[in-house]
Amino acid sequence: MVALSHRLADRGIDRHLFLLVPATLFVAALFIYPFCYGLGLSLQPAQGGAFGAYREFFTDAYQRDTIMTTLKIALPAALLNVVASVPIAYKMRGRFRGKRLLTTVLVVPITLGTVLTAEGLLNFLGPTGWFNRTLLAAGIVDTPLTLTHNYTGVFLSLVITGFPFAFLLVLSYLSGIDPSLERAGATLGAGWAQRFFRITLPLLAPGLATTFCLTFVLAFSVFPSAILVGDPSGSTRVISIAAYEAAYVRYDYAAGSAAALIMGLVELIVIAVVLGLRSLLYTGTTSGGKG
Amino acid sequence: MTRPRLGTWFIGTAVTIFFIGLAGVVGSVVVNSFGTRWFDTWLPEGFTPDWYGQAWDEFTLLPVLGVTLTVCLLVAVISVLVGVPASYVLARRAFPGRRALYLLFLLPILMPPITYGIPLATVLYKYGLAGHLSGVVLAxxxxxxxxxxxxxTPFIEQIDPAVERAARMCGARTVQIFTKILAPLLIPGILAATILVVVRTVGMFELTFLTAGPDSQTLVVALFYSMSAAGIRAQQSVDAMAVIYTAMMLVLLVVALRFVNPTQLVARVKDDSE
Known part of the structure; x- marks a missing residue:
């Protein structure tokens, strides 16, 4: 008995591992079990056999199209947030006065949350809001632009909540790249474009992939903003609305679980593709020669 | 570091536009919450603080705030009590299945809340846990x-294991090492994690929305219901409630920023997602 416990301890198994038990139990009971339960539910629809709920989801255009609608909102929003963060973070990575203030202000939208952002967008961009009022007063447009209760509103709400998040991540990645690498490039006669595209960007690319994934997860689960600033029965009927409606409006738990699982699967596929591309990139130290 | 002026100018414009938009979004809510009648003018006809009183009475804001606070504190305390020991093992030990376990803990963060929220709420309803406070906390x-x-985990990795070994040499047991050695060293990290969990829980809409009953709504869910039931409530009073929500979040944020630097924070998150 002693010998066995010693042998196990050599491989790292000892009673300290009991400390992991509560957390593992929680995640197993509240995440894994519901997932399996949901999978089971989705395979037992009231009619149509084991895969009835899935077949119904993919044959009904009203349900099937929600996948494309979600991707059409989430992918461009995540992409814009990441791409716009790069030059701005690049410009701001040094030390300057007010940097702390700026990062603090940038965290504000993260804490606003989707609901308040939606409320603000409805007020600000609405037909009589300040934005349209300014455009009308300046004579740029004749009639107020329709910016809420459609795709634009949801997109903007995702930019407002997602951009600061992406920016802070990109900024922290950029700060991790040793500036002496670029200075070495400059000494050897590289212009700013060469330095950026041949030194900084390749080192930054894996970080950008991770940032994209995390921003995409945020954008993919647009639920409140798609309902409040969007057009929840038309152009912004995202898959989370379809899942919610199935489960809590129609009380068809099989269809609801099926939609939720399809949603998770689509998201994981996008993440897997991005991370797969990322593994083709350079991943290693970003801190220069002496490491 | 000489870059073309055009690029600087362009970036400055982009940032300015973002901040103007942000100020407009927040500002219009704040102004509206103090306004009397505001239809087709730049500013409301008059200003009044009455909407706050009305929001307080009409939305029964006090119980809602009480629920929000209770949920956040319970979630923060339980998740620290359960999470910190687990992260200690993950930071210090190499054991078979460590990577798989790490992935298991990463998954709930990578998944959109709605995806697991719907099956989770179904399970919680099945066991009669959803619809009141315990369901919201569990979710x-x-x-x-x-x-x-x-x-x-990265926080614990920073602490020199030699300190613990020394304590063990002196005869300290694991419990003593935790309470006398690690806990004091980990206080800043635990505080930061607690505040971040509170901020996330105050802002967590989907999970609370799916599991809350009428008397266990947090502020953000109550806000959503009053917004989506437009026309029943005066918009100004909804806005007043939104301002109260923002103010609460800002207080939390300012407290949080005393303990953590946002760029370091995400740098730490970055290491985790590798």
Missing amino acids: NLVPSIPFVILTM
């Missing part, structure tokens, strides 16, 4: 425990 623990684990 919010799902992303919070992994979040604590992922933020605390």
Whole structure:
């Protein structure tokens, strides 16, 4: 008995591992079990056999199209947030006065949350809001632009909540790249474009992939903003609305679980593709020669 | 570091536009919450603080705030109690299945809340846990425990294991090492993680929305209901409530920023997602 416990301890198994038990139990009971339960539910629809709920989801255009609608909102929003963060973070990575203030202000939208952002967008961009009022007063447009209760509103709400998040991540990645690498490039006669595209960007690319994934997860689960600033029965009927409606409006738990699982699967596929591309990139130290 | 002036100018414009938009979004809510009648003018006809009183009475804001506070504190305390020991093992030990376990803890953070929220709410309703406070707390623990684990693991890795070995040499038991050695060293990290969990839980809409009953709504869910039931409530009083929500979040944020630097914070998150 002693010998066995010693042998196990050599491989790292000892009673300290009991400390992991509560957390593992929680995640197993509240995440894994519901997932399996949901999978089971989705395979037992009231009619149509084991895969009835899935077949119904993919044959009904009203349900099937929600996948494309979600991707059409989430992918461009995540992409814009990441791409716009790069030059701005690049410009701001040094030390300057007010940097702390700026990062603090940038965290504000993260804490606003989707609901308040939606409320603000409805007020600000609405037909009589300040934005349209300014455009009308300046004579740029004749009639107020329709910016809420459609795709634009949801997109903007995702930019407002997602951009600061992406920016802070990109900024922290950029700060991790040793500036002496670029200075070495400059000494050897590289212009700013060469330095950026041949030194900084390749080192930054894996970080950008991770940032994209995390921003995409945020954008993919647009639920409140798609309902409040969007057009929840038309152009912004995202898959989370379809899942919610199935489960809590129609009380068809099989269809609801099926939609939720399809949603998770689509998201994981996008993440897997991005991370797969990322593994083709350079991943290693970003801190220069002496490491 | 000489770059073309055009690029600087362009970036400055982009940032300015973003901040103007942000100020407009927040500002219009704040102004509206103090306004009397505001239809087709730049500013409301008059200003009044009455909407706040009305929001307070009409939305029964006091119980809602009480629920929000209770849920956040319970979630934060439980997730720290459960998460920190687990992150200690993950930070210090190499054992078979460590990577798989790490992935297991990463998944709830990578998944959109709605995806696991719907099956989770179904399970909680089945066992009669949803519809009141315990269901909301349980649902919010799902992303919070992994979040604590992922933020605390690098924190614990920073602490020199020699300190613990020395304590063990002197005869300290694991419990004593935790309470006398690690806990004091980990206080800043635990505080940061607690505040972040509170901020996330205050803002967590989907999970609370799916599991809350009429008397266990947090502020953000109550806000959503009053907004989506437009026409029943005066918009100004909804806005007043939104301002109260923002003010609460800002207080939390300012407290949080005393303990953590936002760029370091995400740098830590970055390491976790590798």
